[in-house]
Amino acid sequence: MKMDNLNYSQIKTLLAVYKHKQGNLAALELGVTNCTITRTLNSLRNIFMDSLFIRKSNGLIPTQKTEELIPHAQLLIEQYRLIENQHSVFSPSQSGGHFIIRAYDEFIYAVHKVIETYISPEAPNIRFDVRGLSHDCTQDLVAGSVDFIVVYEGFDDTRLNYEIFSETGDIYILANKEHPIHHETLSLENLSKYSLLEIDNYSDLSCPLLVNLCRDSGLQMDVHGYTDSVATAMRLLSVSDSITLSCNHFTREFVDMMPSVRSRRLPDEIIKSIKEIRSEQRTVGNYILYGNTNNSPVFNWVKSKLVYGLEKEWRTASEK
Known part of the structure; x- marks a missing residue:
C-alpha cells in the first residue's frame, strides 16, 4: 500500500461513494465533477491495491476490503473535521x-x-x-x-x-367555503357531525388528533380519508362536506390562494386540549x-x- 499518498479529499470520496453507491451522487455531495470521482477512485485503488467497488446493475457495490476500510475512514474524517472546525476559516x-x-x-x-x-x-x-x-x-x-x-x-x-x-400557536379548521361549519359554533359536538380528512404524511399517531379528542368527550367522528398532499386535500375539501385540521401557517397561506376553501381558527379551549395531547415529550x-x-x-x-x-x-x- 502507498499510504503516504492518502489524503483528506480521497477519504471523503471513498465515504461518499460508499454512502450513495453511485459516482454521480457522490460528485453532487462533494461539489466536484464525475471525472474527479473517477480519478480519485483510481488513485485509491492504487493505494489499497484493490478494486474497492464492483459496478453492478444496482450501483457500485463495495468489496470486502472497502467494508474493512470504512470504519477507519470514518474515524479519520472525524479527526480531520475536528481540525477543520477549530482551525480553518469558513467561507x-x-x-x-x-x-x-x-x-x-x-x-x-x-x-x-x-x-x-x-x-x-x-x-x-x-x-x-x-x-x-x-x-x-x-x-x-x-x-x-x-x-x-x-x-x-x-x-x-x-x-x-x-x-x-x-x-x-393557532390551530385551524379548513373546509369548503360554503361549509356550515364556518357559521356554526366551533364545539366538539358540532365538529363531530362532519367527517375528517386527515392530511397525513408520516404520522406517529394511531388516531387523528381531532377524532381522538371527540372520542374522549364521548363523541364519534368519522374519517373520510387520508392524503399526504396539501393540494389534493384542498381539492377534496372543495367538493365535499369534510373538514380538516391544520396547525401550519404555510398551509394556511396556501389555503388563502384557494377561492373554494376557507380557514377558521379553533376556540382556545380546543387548541389547548390538542396541544396537551401532543406535548407529552417536547414543545x-x-x-x-x-x-x-x-x-x-x-x-x-x-x-x-x-x-x-x-x-x-x-x-x-x-x-x-
Missing part, C-alpha cells in the same frame, strides 16, 4: 456540497424559498435535493444518506438531533431533524440558515 462563497432535505408537503415551498433567499446568494456552489417526506427516514438520517428532515413534533429517536424553528412545534454523521462547517452553516430562514418565514406567514 460560504467558497464552499460547495450537496444536501438532501426531506420535508412534509406543507414545508416544501418554504424550504425552497429559504434556500433561494438566505442560502444561495451567499453560497452559490451548494446544491440541494428537496423532496416530500412520505415514510420514516430515521435510518437515512442516522446513516447520513439524508441530511435534514423538516417535520412536526411527532418523532421519537434518541439518535436524532433537532432544532425547533417555530412553536405551534409542540415544527422542527429540523439531523443526524450525527456530519459536523462540517458547511453543514452547520446550512443548518443555521435553514432554522433562521424557516423561523422568519413562519413569522411572516403567521402575521397574514
Whole structure:
C-alpha cells in the first residue's frame, strides 16, 4: 500500500461513494465533477491495491476490503473535521456540497424559498435535493444518506438531533367555503357531525388528533380519508362536506390562494386540549431533524440558515 499518498479529499470520496453507491451522487455531495470521482477512485485503488467497488446493475457495490476500510475512514474524517472546525476559516462563497432535505408537503415551498433567499446568494456552489417526506427516514438520517428532515413534533429517536424553528400557536379548521361549519359554533359536538380528512404524511399517531379528542368527550367522528398532499386535500375539501385540521401557517397561506376553501381558527379551549395531547415529550412545534454523521462547517452553516430562514418565514406567514 502507498499510504503516504492518502489524503483528506480521497477519504471523503471513498465515504461518499460508499454512502450513495453511485459516482454521480457522490460528485453532487462533494461539489466536484464525475471525472474527479473517477480519478480519485483510481488513485485509491492504487493505494489499497484493490478494486474497492464492483459496478453492478444496482450501483457500485463495495468489496470486502472497502467494508474493512470504512470504519477507519470514518474515524479519520472525524479527526480531520475536528481540525477543520477549530482551525480553518469558513467561507460560504467558497464552499460547495450537496444536501438532501426531506420535508412534509406543507414545508416544501418554504424550504425552497429559504434556500433561494438566505442560502444561495451567499453560497452559490451548494446544491440541494428537496423532496416530500412520505415514510420514516430515521435510518437515512442516522446513516447520513439524508441530511435534514423538516417535520412536526411527532418523532421519537434518541439518535436524532433537532432544532425547533417555530412553536405551534393557532390551530385551524379548513373546509369548503360554503361549509356550515364556518357559521356554526366551533364545539366538539358540532365538529363531530362532519367527517375528517386527515392530511397525513408520516404520522406517529394511531388516531387523528381531532377524532381522538371527540372520542374522549364521548363523541364519534368519522374519517373520510387520508392524503399526504396539501393540494389534493384542498381539492377534496372543495367538493365535499369534510373538514380538516391544520396547525401550519404555510398551509394556511396556501389555503388563502384557494377561492373554494376557507380557514377558521379553533376556540382556545380546543387548541389547548390538542396541544396537551401532543406535548407529552417536547414543545409542540415544527422542527429540523439531523443526524450525527456530519459536523462540517458547511453543514452547520446550512443548518443555521435553514432554522433562521424557516423561523422568519413562519413569522411572516403567521402575521397574514
